[in-house]
Amino acid sequence: MQKSTVDLSIQPNRRAFLKKGVAAGAVGVGIGFNLLGNSTTAFAEDQDNEFDRRHQRFTRGDAALLRFAAALESLETDFWVQYNELGGVQDSEVPGGTGNPTYTGKLANLDADFAQYIHDNTDDEITHFTFLNAYLESKGEAPVNLDKFRTLPGSKATGSSGQLRLTNLMKLTLDTSWWTRYRSDANNPDLDPNFVFPQAVPDLHKGQFTAIPRTDADMEPDAHIQAIANTAAFHMPTVEQGGSSLYPAMALRATSVEVLRILISIGPVETMHFQTWSDKAGNAVSDPLAPLTDPTNGLTFPNLNVSPGGEQFQTNLIMPEPCPFLSRKLPKCSIIRPTETRGAAMSVVQFLTAMGLFTGQSKEFFRLLRDLAEDADNARREND
Numbered sequence: 001m002q003k004s005t006v007d008l009s010i011q012p013n014r015r016a017f018l019k020k021g022v023a024a025g026a027v028g029v030g031i032g033f034n035l036l037g038n039s040t041t042a043f044a045e046d047q048d049n050e051f052d053r054r055h056q057r058f059t060r061g062d063a064a065l066l067r068f069a070a071a072l073e074s075l076e077t078d079f080w081v082q083y084n085e086l087g088g089v090q091d092s093e094v095p096g097g098t099g100n101p102t103y104t105g106k107l108a109n110l111d112a113d114f115a116q117y118i119h120d121n122t123d124d125e126i127t128h129f130t131f132l133n134a135y136l137e138s139k140g141e142a143p144v145n146l147d148k149f150r151t152l153p154g155s156k157a158t159g160s161s162g163q164l165r166l167t168n169l170m171k172l173t174l175d176t177s178w179w180t181r182y183r184s185d186a187n188n189p190d191l192d193p194n195f196v197f198p199q200a201v202p203d204l205h206k207g208q209f210t211a212i213p214r215t216d217a218d219m220e221p222d223a224h225i226q227a228i229a230n231t232a233a234f235h236m237p238t239v240e241q242g243g244s245s246l247y248p249a250m251a252l253r254a255t256s257v258e259v260l261r262i263l264i265s266i267g268p269v270e271t272m273h274f275q276t277w278s279d280k281a282g283n284a285v286s287d288p289l290a291p292l293t294d295p296t297n298g299l300t301f302p303n304l305n306v307s308p309g310g311e312q313f314q315t316n317l318i319m320p321e322p323c324p325f326l327s328r329k330l331p332k333c334s335i336i337r338p339t340e341t342r343g344a345a346m347s348v349v350q351f352l353t354a355m356g357l358f359t360g361q362s363k364e365f366f367r368l369l370r371d372l373a374e375d376a377d378n379a380r381r382e383n384d
Helices: 010-035 039-054 062-089 101-109 112-136 223-251 257-284 343-356 363-377
Strands: none
Touching: 062 101, 062 223, 062 257, 062 343, 062 363, 101 112, 101 223, 101 257, 101 343, 112 257, 223 257, 223 343, 343 363
16 A cells, blocks of 8 residues: 655745735735724724614613612612621621621531621622612612611511611521522423422421521520521522522613613622522531421421432532523523513512511502512513
């Protein structure tokens, strides 16, 4: 069999030709840019101005989206302030309480930096609703003010400011199915709206439990106050995963590119919160704290690595498993889910209400919240 040969003598010439060609091309490109000069910049500026003119107009729908977001951020701020007063870092940045050493210590069993994370999450939510209200005012829209609904009594335990609240952290029923939803590679609630994802802590979904000490009587027995801290550890990601879904769902309805920018800039921060707290929740259902049963009410936090065990309950998995997205004909993708935009705002109101977060609130409060949600869900991306 005859061996094929390559004439290496021609390679230098070929390389020289390529080098010359590239050099010539570069010179040509440079000449082209020089010939265009300022006209290219002027063209780009004209395009940018046209983009701004057509896409930064602020519609009633845009206002409704931001107004609903501002209301939710105000409610989030209210319950995060309660957490910070009792279990967070006490400073001038997030003032109010004086801290509860016993409760703070039980939170620290879940993570030594738990108090700092509470503080920073609280600060984030304060900036969110403050910015959203300021932006609404800059567009001639009324800001959201829920102060008239601060009627709910809060904790009377050491560390609490004793102020009246918008939200109730003492009668929570938590849907912890987000745990398995984000570990499932087969189902997506947007494609499988009737699929039931298993609960991580079934007991939390069956009764009403406090996530903060109600009085100093809750400081004992030891397993009781630890169960309260564990409940907080699951409440936090349960709320934040909702924000992770809501913001992209609302962004699909924005007309103004600037409003779109706001929604897709705040939303990822909610996701950062969710991932942080989902990690802490895992520490409540693994060694050495779990299993744990509250002797006062029977609330049990299982060791999920043992029972039921398996990848769907594994406690060190905090990254979303790839799942079907848009269509099962497409490859699986690691995503936030759900992000269905239809009825997204009203779904959040129903979710938080079922959680018990607003237990004790007035009919007027619920009517306002539903009206804000309905207006947000009716927002439509308008064409030019």
